[in-house]
Amino acid sequence: MKRSVCAINLIWLKTLLLFLVIAMTIKTGYAQNFEFPNNRKKDAINFILMKNLVIIPVFINEKGPFNFILDTGVGPMIISDPRISDSLKIKDLRTIKISGLGKGNEIEAFVSSSVNARIGKATLSHIPxxxxxxxxxxxxxxxxxxxHGLLGYHFFKSFIVELKYSTKRIVFYLPSYGRKIKGERIPxxxxxxxxxxxxxxxxxxxxALTLKMLIDNGASHAVSLEILNKKPFPLPPISILANLGIGLGGPISGNIGRLPVVKIGTFQLNNVLTAYPKYEEVAAKVLLNDRNGNLGADILSRFDITFDYADNSMxxxxxxxxxxxxxxxMAGMEVYSEDTQLKRYFIGRIEPDSPAEQAxxxxxxxxxxxNFIPSTSYTLTEVNKxxxxxxxxxxxxxxLRKGEIRIRIIKLKQRI
Known part of the structure; x- marks a missing residue:
């Protein structure tokens, strides 16, 4: 059976409606902040950076650690790997139905407010x-x-969080710690x-346009533009058709082009890759009237960032x-790993008229x-690179195709 890999490029699109539903569904009377034990005010942990995404160790119900993506674009915690659910012995599970983005039907998920999470020395009981x-x-x-999942808002709102992409380390502390924040302030x-x-x-x-953008370090792309003046965002003169990811309901398609200039505060980036998902598959379904798109990790990872939600700033x-x-x-194909331990790599979707299709x-x-080197000698990051x-x-x-070995030569091409 054909298996398609789920691209991270528009991860927030895959989860946006889910979080809106949960925000209305989960009501608790518990504290909603991570807390340190005793009089501790500061902690720090290392993280793994893959495809610009921040992966941290999280303990759930005192089991783990589990690998979670730390994601500013999510609200409640998401356990995406159902295989770990039984061992966690989660109580008070309720079922909700979610209408997804993309082409497909609604899906089901459990929700609970009886889960405990720990990051470093910081803990939060009853996290939605x-x-x-x-x-x-x-x-x-x-x-x-x-x-195993994604986690964001409850961690970021509990502390001042220094996300140091340069050293792959997170430092998080209470405002009362009194540490001076360095960098240019962005409201x-x-x-x-x-x-x-x-x-x-x-x-x-x-x-020149001023755009309102979701700051989404859980999306591996640079920029995604969905809507302008309540209409589809205009495509640039030069763009290519592309697979932009998988929504909860199926594939999301669109175009990729480049923006000559993107400015964040006084910082300027040039020739920025930009995704333009099809309006009817994304913006029209979730009514993105409060924003134009999102700013992803391919830009954010070029900075060391301090988030201070209490002061509405980064x-x-x-x-x-x-x-x-x-x-x-430059090949025009997705590569995924069917077995992360054995390093078995497969080709996912192939873009039309791409070097991969032509080969x-x-x-x-x-x-x-x-290049005649066993694929097991590479990590998935190295394969994609x-x-x-x-x-x-x-x-x-x-x-290997249907039991037969075939050799193909791809001539890479910068298509955009």
Missing amino acids: TAILKEDLFRLSSYLGIPI LELINDKPYAKIEVESPELG YLRKNGNFKRPFQHD GLLAEDEILYL LFRDGDHKTVIVTV
């Missing part, structure tokens, strides 16, 4: 939680390591437990990745060798 009945996101396949507006900021973009077609400092070029996949590769081909770096370079791909 959704438990998916099936692993719709397939985050483990996309990232190549086990991923935030919190709506439905999510942070929004104003950014400026410039293009020859539209001129502070930005450029890091060593600031001048990194914005690169799109004769097909969805569900299993990758055995890359191979297909993103090097315009006009060739990659020799050996695949």
